[in-house]
Amino acid sequence: MDKYVCNICGYVYDPEAGDPDNGVKPGTAFANLPDDWVCPVCGAEKVDFSKED
Amino acid sequence: MKPVEIAKGIYSVGAIDWNIRDFHGYSTERGSSYNSYLIVDEKTVLIDAVKKGFEDQLIGHVSQIIDPQKIDIMISNHTEMDHSGGLPRIMHAIGEQKPLFCSKMGVKNLSAHFTQQWNYHGVENGETLNIGSRTLTFLETRMLHWPDSMFTYCKEDQILFSSDAFGQHYAGLETFDDVVGHTIMAHAKKYFANILMLYASKVLKLVEQVQAANLQIKTICPDHGVIWRKDPGKIIDAYVKWSRQIPEKKAIVVYDTMWRSTEKMADAIADGIFQEGVPARPIHIRSSHRSEIMTEVLDAAAIVVGSPTLNNCMFPTVSDVLTYMKGLKPQNKIGAAFGSYGWSGESVKLVQAELEAMKFQIIEPAVRIQYVPNDEGLASCIAFGRQIGQAVNRKMMNDE
Numbered sequence: 001m002d003k004y005v006c007n008i009c010g011y012v013y014d015p016e017a018g019d020p021d022n023g024v025k026p027g028t029a030f031a032n033l034p035d036d037w038v039c040p041v042c043g044a045e046k047v048d049f050s051k052e053d
Numbered sequence: 054m055k056p057v058e059i060a061k062g063i064y065s066v067g068a069i070d071w072n073i074r075d076f077h078g079y080s081t082e083r084g085s086s087y088n089s090y091l092i093v094d095e096k097t098v099l100i101d102a103v104k105k106g107f108e109d110q111l112i113g114h115v116s117q118i119i120d121p122q123k124i125d126i127m128i129s130n131h132t133e134m135d136h137s138g139g140l141p142r143i144m145h146a147i148g149e150q151k152p153l154f155c156s157k158m159g160v161k162n163l164s165a166h167f168t169q170q171w172n173y174h175g176v177e178n179g180e181t182l183n184i185g186s187r188t189l190t191f192l193e194t195r196m197l198h199w200p201d202s203m204f205t206y207c208k209e210d211q212i213l214f215s216s217d218a219f220g221q222h223y224a225g226l227e228t229f230d231d232v233v234g235h236t237i238m239a240h241a242k243k244y245f246a247n248i249l250m251l252y253a254s255k256v257l258k259l260v261e262q263v264q265a266a267n268l269q270i271k272t273i274c275p276d277h278g279v280i281w282r283k284d285p286g287k288i289i290d291a292y293v294k295w296s297r298q299i300p301e302k303k304a305i306v307v308y309d310t311m312w313r314s315t316e317k318m319a320d321a322i323a324d325g326i327f328q329e330g331v332p333a334r335p336i337h338i339r340s341s342h343r344s345e346i347m348t349e350v351l352d353a354a355a356i357v358v359g360s361p362t363l364n365n366c367m368f369p370t371v372s373d374v375l376t377y378m379k380g381l382k383p384q385n386k387i388g389a390a391f392g393s394y395g396w397s398g399e400s401v402k403l404v405q406a407e408l409e410a411m412k413f414q415i416i417e418p419a420v421r422i423q424y425v426p427n428d429e430g431l432a433s434c435i436a437f438g439r440q441i442g443q444a445v446n447r448k449m450m451n452d453e
Contacts, residue, residue, distance in 0.1 A: 008196050008255060043195035048254075 003052040004030045009042035056114040057228045060210045064091045068103045068110035071224045080342035084224030088276045095185025096125040100214050105138030121146045129155040130216035132162040132201045159201040211271035219288050221278030231283035245295045246351040247344045251382040253296035298384045300354035304333040308359030309368045314393035314425050315359045321431045325438020331445045338370045343377045354445045355387040358404050362394035367403045375407045388413030391420040
């Protein structure tokens with residue numbers, strides 16, 4: 001599963017870790033994050049993320 | 054300095070730092086200020102502390118209006134230490150158990166700066182606080198320019214307390230934009246270029262939200278520099294323009310030099326650009342601060358970067374400027390590299406790779422000259438400059 005980087009602040013979404021503080025279980029692919037999920041650091045929306053090189 | 058009344062019962066009570074010249078690597082030739090605002094109502098509120106070492110100024114100003122212990126609520130719009138460093142002494146002066154309002158991220162970030170167990174109140178975006186005849190609204194503005202950043206808006210007086218946004222590093226007794234005059238815009242531009250450029254998309258989104266919410270703004274009170282009271286629309290419009298990063302017909306040739314060979318090339322390239330009718334100026338890195346260079350980058354269409362090769366690398370000062378530039382994410386630029394070298398000549402390739410990483414439209418082939426440029430070499434630099442100038446002219450036509 002691919003990691004995704006926030007274009008605004010540089011936070012990396014790691015699907016293996018998920019985002020448990022915001023109710024996202026480990027093992028959740030970026031594509032399966034809810035549409036209203038935002039970057040836990042800066043609040044950027046999903047469209048502001050790019051796949052990590 | 055005396056506290057200045059901005060509106061009935063609302064005062065500017067912050068501190069002036071006349072002597073700071075290096076603000077975390079940003080050159081502040083006119084010093085700065087750490088603004089703080091006092092609202093006296095049924096409940097009295099203080100917005101933002103000052104930098105550590107400036108608490109006496111703040112407490113002195115507050116004391117001319119009200120006993121600091123009468124302050125009921127402290128609001129922290131931004132955790133960065135030029136606005137929070139004074140908190141330990143300020144909280145001590147007003148009472149350690151007084152509520153400290155900040156964003157949820159602010160609670161996290163202030164707790165990572167200070168060990169005191171303050172009475173934090175993490176606000177939701179849009180949450181309101183009634184203080185008597187006024188209602189304050191908190192607006193989350195994450196990454197403008199820290200995760201904790203927020204604005205506080207006073208509806209009744211139509212005042213936006215905007216934290217670092219719309220600020221300028223400018224020390225002065227003038228307090229207001231109209232007293233300083235148009236020269237303040239250059240300071241605001243430098244601030245945007247060096248602090249906010251990388252969050253341009255966030256700025257545009259925020260302005261859209263503010264317009265959609267039809268927020269009436271008569272006065273903007275930032276955390277640095279003067280208050281915008283004459284025409285707050287002017288600085289908002291400037292932020293929109295800077296955030297869009299639509300370049301002006303302008304090129305800069307940024308370089309360093311060891312034995313003046315790269316300098317000769319820089320001058321010839323600037324000449325060539327100018328021959329195509331594009332304003333161009335060479336900027337020697339060790340004669341201009343990196344934050345001055347970034348201000349020029351903000352509205353330039355072409356960024357041409359020259360470096361001699363030193364020990365198989367680019368010159369360290371060029372690396373400094375490129376690293377700083379890359380972090381600030383300038384968009385929509387033409388880029389080109391050049392440089393003189395002795396025997397190996399890696400610098401030009403390395404500089405060009407950095408410009409490519411910033412997604413600049415690269416003008417090729419880059420010009421590399423061994424040792425000292427002769428007439429033929431200088432002619433090739435002029436031709437390279439003309440090629441860059443033509444690209445700028447095409448870009449200006451396409452962007453229109």
